[in-house]
Amino acid sequence: MTVLVTGARGNIGRRVVTRLHAAGQQVRASARDKGTLTVPDGVETVGLDLTAPAGPDGAADGLDGFETALKDVDAVFLYATRGSAAPFLHAAKEAGVRHVVFLSSPASYEAAEFRGPIGRIHRAAEQAVAESGLDHTILYPSWLATNAHRDWGTAIRAGEPVELPYPAAQCVPIHPGDVAEAAVDLLLHDTHRSRMQILTGPESMSLDEAVATVGAVLGRTIPVRAISREDALARREPWLSAPVLESLLDSAAASVGRPAPVTNAVERITGRPARSLREWIGENRGEFENREDFEL
Template sequence: MVLSSPAAYEAGEFDRPIGMVHRAVERAVANFGLDHTMLYPSWLATNTQRDWADQIRTTRRVAMVFGDAPVAPIHADDIAEVAADLLTRNTRRARIQILIGPRSLRLRGAVATIGDMLGVELPVDDLTRDQVFEREQARMPRPILETLLDVAAASIGQTDPVTNTVERITGHPARPLRSWIEAHRTDFQHV
């Protein structure tokens, strides 16, 4: 079982740093010779905590670039349940499983979901690419950030696909972003 990334196969990513790292891991596993399945989760619901929780707790605002980029957040528990099923049963075994949340929404919509759970409006401040490079330079290498920004920019006007893979494997529909936010509400509460 390998938790990979759609960056390993998506146009605009597979031949750039993030995709190349994931493909290298996938090749190493395949070359080992054991039966395996690659899990490709969509945008992780946990990204909301990693990317926005500090801003929301301290300023009650979120600054981001490409707020209209689409995402279909996948709940971490859905990924874990799919992995557990595939590791403990020999059904639905395939080389890949693409795990996608139940609904495509814009990044702004994800912020609005958090605000709704907190009972507050969370304004989104639009940043330029240059502002993002300035803010994030200590957090991640520039080539990684450039790839993420290029992918987000290219996705504007698109809709993230939604599948029933989680439901086919676990027997229940994929959990909505709201479910993850409810379970982690304190991560976003004002200090």
Template sequence: MIGTVDAFVAAAVDAGVRYAVLLSSPAAYEVGEFDRPIGQIHRAVERAVPDSGLAHTVLYPSWLATNTRRDWAGQIRAGGRVAIAFADAPVTPIHPDDIAEVAAHLLTHETFRSRMQILSGPQSMRMRDAVALIGDVLGADVTVDDVTREQALDLDQGRIPRPVLESLLDVAAATIGQTAPVNNTVERITGHPARTLRSWLEAHRHDFQNG
């Protein structure tokens, strides 16, 4: 999100909203991101909510399962290949329904309300493993074309603002060889284990297929 939420928050307070859940990003606090464009945007929103006096919880979800569609679906439909810089960077894909359920619980129950809740999917995997999983769901080979940082910047063709993309690439490069954090927050709040990336892909396989 780019811009200010001050007017929205003020309207919520004026309307008598008693509690809010803010969907933020780990970029707001992670090393290499909190002081760069993505982190700065999220931190500005996070400041506006408490400054209003509105009671709230901030959610920090891990890498979204929907990122596979946003970043790779077009390439897969076009040629069954995905160009990725730092494909060995780890992610912990989280299902959007789990984020929604956590938010709904916080809005309707006081049990787990706190300043923040960090949410993750059930498994750390490399980006190239996520691509392989897409291929498995589709029943087809999906190839990862490893590209350099500079090639990734050129291939994007301005789709993502360059400072934002540079930050994303730098963070990915710095995490290679590590394991992405996994926690049980989704299960603790919703009462069921976090959904897998496969479950989201199976429900949305058509987004990666031609026709």
């Protein structure tokens, strides 16, 4: 059987591809531009737009049609899209796909975010998967450890304070490899398939404690500077829309001083305890020390 991994350039998707291939599984990796994919030897690639209307095999503009992408596919790793993936899901059903593992976000149900843009996008995508009639499991990973690099890496490498509007906001960092390993198990085996799996790291901590964890691994103190919500909005990165940042700030404000939920789903699925933020930082410390040759 073949497993189709959509969004194979992504933080989790490419890890899923690597682990499936290492397990000897036939893998087909997809991205809208397959030329941007870096995959292990022997992994097939396809150009796929999940939001394209249903059509004949061999789509225009270098994209492959649904028929090509889904040929002999038994399971699909799926991510959320801003547009509707309903035609793709219908094609997957018609092609005989047996199971879909859908990577969603806790924003689809958490009180501070589910009405925001991230929550709306993921709820709509979940509804499309449910309405397709495909057997599926929804994954809800907690705060990805890679966020530490994305959000704080520049300041840490420069020796500057990490600026946080809500330093006491609680999160549960999860190792991205744990998310990928759980997804691979669900793609290949039916033991833990269910309507949803909430995946978390081993402990809840405040954001300033997470920064301190990075510092402890690096062997230096990383200062944290509390800033106002208004300052955070004013310093918004261009890639992050204002409504999304507003929603993230709402979520952080709601979690100040309140422990984030922790589950044992990673251990139940993979057979070993979830890895800590300290472990992930230790594996990737070069990214915080201005190494240019390291890929997260």
